[in-house]
Amino acid sequence: MVSLDEAIIARYDKKGKHFExxxxxxxxxxxxxxKKIDIMQYLAIDLVFKDAKKGEKASxxxxxxxxxxxxxxxxxxxxxxxxxxxxxxKQRKEMQERKRKAxxxxxxxxxxxxxxxxxxxxxxxxxxxxxxxxxxxxxxxVEEQLKKVIDAIRPILPISIENVKIEVKIPAQYAxxxxxxxxNMAKMLKEEWLADGSFKCVVEIPAGMQTQFxxxxxxxxxxxxxxxxxx
Numbered sequence: 001m002v003s004l005d006e007a008i009i010a011r012y013d014k015k016g017k018h019f020e021x022x023x024x025x026x027x028x029x030x031x032x033x034x035k036k037i038d039i040m041q042y043l044a045i046d047l048v049f050k051d052a053k054k055g056e057k058a059s060x061x062x063x064x065x066x067x068x069x070x071x072x073x074x075x076x077x078x079x080x081x082x083x084x085x086x087x088x089x090k091q092r093k094e095m096q097e098r099k100r101k102a103x104x105x106x107x108x109x110x111x112x113x114x115x116x117x118x119x120x121x122x123x124x125x126x127x128x129x130x131x132x133x134x135x136x137x138x139x140x141x142v143e144e145q146l147k148k149v150i151d152a153i154r155p156i157l158p159i160s161i162e163n164v165k166i167e168v169k170i171p172a173q174y175a176x177x178x179x180x181x182x183x184n185m186a187k188m189l190k191e192e193w194l195a196d197g198s199f200k201c202v203v204e205i206p207a208g209m210q211t212q213f214x215x216x217x218x219x220x221x222x223x224x225x226x227x228x229x230x231x
Contacts, residue, residue: 002027007044008091009052010076012083014066019083020052021076025091029098031080033141039076048075087138095138102142103149104129107159111150112207114160117229119208128153164207165189165230172197174221181220185213202230 002024010028012019027042040046048063050056063070067078087095108122129136132152137145150159166186170178175198182188186203193199205213210229217225 001046002042002044004044008085008087010079010083010085012079017058017062017066018050019058019062019066019075019079020049021047021079022049022052023076023080023085025085025087025095028080028085029095029138031077032139039073039080043072043076046072048072048079092138096136099138099140099142099145100129100136103136103145106142106146107150107161107208109208109212110206111159111161112164112210113158115158117164117207119210120157120159124157125153128157131156160207162207163204164210165202165204166210166213167202167228167230168200168217169226170199170217170221171224172199174224175199178217178220178225181216185209185216 002022004022006024007022008025008028010021010023022044023039024042024044027037027039030037031039048058050058050062060070063075067075069075104122104125107125108119112119129149129152132155134149134152136149150161153159168182175193179199182201182203186205188201189204190202191199192201214227217227
């Protein structure tokens with residue numbers, strides 16, 4: 001559970017009644033992003049209040065009238081999704097920074113330079129976002145902000161969100177272990193076990209994951225993997 005010092009007050013008004021919960025701001029962020037969490041682990045106190053600062057608990061009658069239940073977890077989720085809350089400047093900046101990092105991570109993994117067909121380094125993406133002056137909303141899901149961010153940085157950084165196909169050949173002594181890793185990292189389009197025990201396949205991955213993919217396979221095979229980017 002979050003401490004009282006770190007919790008924020010989330011408020012909800014309906015039918016002339018007022019309700020509050022004391023909740024970890026990280027939980028607010030996760031719920032607004034559509035993630036499923038155990039909200040009870042993020043409440044400072046597992047109660048719904050009429051006035052949290054005064055410690056006045058909301059009555060069961062009021063909860064039933066407005067929410068149709070007295071279940072604290074169900075009510076807390078609704079308050080977060082539909083209510084209001086205020087963050088400190090520090091909390092808001094921390095949320096914006098986490099959201100910015102998630103956006104950069106997505107672009108780095110899923111995008112490439114259409115001229116070279118190679119991924120852009122993270123620091124280059126970060127500089128482009130800063131140069132474009134893109135505002136990152138602390139409360140909107142990453143998916144809802146990606147188009148705006150990509151459109152804003154495209155004049156600065158040539159960028160294309162697309163997948164690439166790679167042909168991979170793994171020597172026999174590494175094939176078994178490497179197969180599981182490939183399945184975890186890529187979409188298998190074609191696979192073939194050769195007579196000498198080696199494994200050959202064609203996979204599809206986000207363009208920005210090429211470096212990570214090659215590094216992993218080189219580490220697993222001690223550099224003996226053979227790859228070919230299919231055009």
